[in-house]
Amino acid sequence: MFINEGLLIKQGSKGLSGISVPSCGLKERDINKKARELINEKYIRKKDPCLPEVSEPDVVRHFTRLSSWNMCVDLNFYPLGSCTMKYNPRINEIVSSMGNIRSLHPLTPGRLVQPVLKIIYNFELMLKELTGLDAFVFSPQAGAAGEFTGLKIVKKYFESKGEDRHIILMPDSAHGTNPASSSLAGFIPVEIKTGPKGYIEAKEVQKYITPDVAGIMITNPNTSGLFEKDIAAICEAMHKNGSVVYMDGANFNAFIGSIRVKDLGIDLIQLNLHKTFSTPHGGGGPGGGAVGVVDYLRDFLPVPYVVFDGQNYGLFQGGKNAIGRISPFLCNFGVLIKAYAYLLSLGSSNIPSVSEIAILNANYVKKRMKGIFKGADLFEEELCMHECVFTDKAIEENKISTLELAKLLIDYGFHPPTVYFPKNIHGAIMIEPTETESIRTLDNFIRAIEKIRFKAKKSSALKSPKKTKVKRVNEVLANKNPVYRY
Numbered sequence: 001m002f003i004n005e006g007l008l009i010k011q012g013s014k015g016l017s018g019i020s021v022p023s024c025g026l027k028e029r030d031i032n033k034k035a036r037e038l039i040n041e042k043y044i045r046k047k048d049p050c051l052p053e054v055s056e057p058d059v060v061r062h063f064t065r066l067s068s069w070n071m072c073v074d075l076n077f078y079p080l081g082s083c084t085m086k087y088n089p090r091i092n093e094i095v096s097s098m099g100n101i102r103s104l105h106p107l108t109p110g111r112l113v114q115p116v117l118k119i120i121y122n123f124e125l126m127l128k129e130l131t132g133l134d135a136f137v138f139s140p141q142a143g144a145a146g147e148f149t150g151l152k153i154v155k156k157y158f159e160s161k162g163e164d165r166h167i168i169l170m171p172d173s174a175h176g177t178n179p180a181s182s183s184l185a186g187f188i189p190v191e192i193k194t195g196p197k198g199y200i201e202a203k204e205v206q207k208y209i210t211p212d213v214a215g216i217m218i219t220n221p222n223t224s225g226l227f228e229k230d231i232a233a234i235c236e237a238m239h240k241n242g243s244v245v246y247m248d249g250a251n252f253n254a255f256i257g258s259i260r261v262k263d264l265g266i267d268l269i270q271l272n273l274h275k276t277f278s279t280p281h282g283g284g285g286p287g288g289g290a291v292g293v294v295d296y297l298r299d300f301l302p303v304p305y306v307v308f309d310g311q312n313y314g315l316f317q318g319g320k321n322a323i324g325r326i327s328p329f330l331c332n333f334g335v336l337i338k339a340y341a342y343l344l345s346l347g348s349s350n351i352p353s354v355s356e357i358a359i360l361n362a363n364y365v366k367k368r369m370k371g372i373f374k375g376a377d378l379f380e381e382e383l384c385m386h387e388c389v390f391t392d393k394a395i396e397e398n399k400i401s402t403l404e405l406a407k408l409l410i411d412y413g414f415h416p417p418t419v420y421f422p423k424n425i426h427g428a429i430m431i432e433p434t435e436t437e438s439i440r441t442l443d444n445f446i447r448a449i450e451k452i453r454f455k456a457k458k459s460s461a462l463k464s465p466k467k468t469k470v471k472r473v474n475e476v477l478a479n480k481n482p483v484y485r486y
């Protein structure tokens with residue numbers, strides 16, 4: 001099924017072009033002459049640019065073929081734990097590509113784009129309702145950028161109080177971006193061990209609480225897919241110490257419509273619009289890291305952000321405590337509007353089913369895996385939230401590693417789960433089905449894992465994937481010596 005595909009530049013024929021427009025009847029002018037008057041000679045090209053001369057169907061077919069060489073949410077089940085690769089409803093694309101929205105210039109003055117500011121403002125109202133928090137900004141353009149913004153807010157908050165607090169606590173299961181963001185924001189991250197049941201225990205956190213602790217950064221549900229049961233007690237202990245509780249809300253699809261994070265005691269959060277709110281993502285973008293805070297942190301929010309005086313929408317440019325700009329513009333509007341369309345198309349009555357079905361699907365996989373992956377579920381008795389994690393214990397018995405399981409799954413037509421993360425689970429296999437998958441897809445996926453577990457041979461595993469355009473790559477070599485052309 002994979003046709004060899006040459007470079008587009010080699011597929012052209014002289015004189016061919018995508019579209020033919022009729023002559024408009026105007027006289028042609030030599031723009032080169034005019035250009036020479038206006039532009040320094042050294043910037044004017046000597047030769048025509050080397051562009052492919054191809055027809056429109058050639059271009060469409062070329063790129064459609066290339067796109068089919070990859071695994072994507074529109075073609076394959078994509079249970080990549082921690083990444084929430086849910087199906088992206090087309091209604092979002094339709095709304096975000098409407099002409100007057102798609103062609104917006106980011107520097108258009110606010111008074112000329114009042115409806116756009118209204119969308120941003122209304123979206124903020126929705127997030128406030130869903131979280132209980134008091135204000136949101138959208139300028140961070142990814143989850144990690146949201147974390148960094150949140151921590152800069154914490155830093156500025158203590159600076160404004162004249163307190164020098166330099167420690168951020170975080171569990172050992174934290175996403176790699178958490179320690180990175182806190183170091184970048186000028187804190188020292190200190191790791192707390194996860195308890196035997198997979199969540200952080202308040203009594204363990206208590207041991208680390210000192211006057212130097214600015215806050216705790218806690219992912220909830222955590223990276224093992226479990227609800228942090230002690231969260232309320234942890235928040236209370238932190239607040240007693242004058243510290244701030246930051247929640248990494250990248251996994252908000254397990255909560256949306258069911259729990260308001262403020263009720264747990266959370267002070268600030270980042271929500272990954274590209275995950276929970278169904279924007280297509282992966283391979284580095286695009287993203288949106290909405291940051292929400294409770295009232296006492298509002299003054300420190302990055303600027304500009306949208307405000308409403310009852311009549312007009314405007315841009316607040318910041319008071320003396322604002323941390324400044326995080327990105328050049330107000331937000332990644334293409335992402336925000338998809339998130340907005342997603343919420344509106346669900347309606348408030350359907351939003352809770354997102355988290356309910358995400359949790360149901362993950363628990364279905366977890367329970368069905370019980371017989372297949374004996375002894376590989378460290379938290380077998382616990383219910384999970386939106387994802388479930390296994391060790392490599394069961395597949396070790398048929399001498400197959402986590403990496404080989406991942407590669408074998410590709411030949412069954414599934415994107416692999418997240419592997420070897422979180423670090424504190426041996427050979428971790430992390431499955432996040434998301435709420436957009438049917439029971440039939442889940443059953444097919446489980447059947448594939450079952451076949452691999454009981455039938456796969458090491459020799460065959462080492463050569464997988466076999467059915468893809470690019471076969472098994474030497475990953476070390478590919479990292480050290482990437483080849484961009486072939």
Ligand SMILES: *Cc1c(COP(=O)(O)O)cnc(C)c1O
Nearest residue numbers: 082142143144175177219250287
């Ligand atoms: C995805 C994720 C992040 C990082 O988000 P990016 O948008 O990739 O920067 C942070 N924390 C958790 C728990 C995540 O799942």
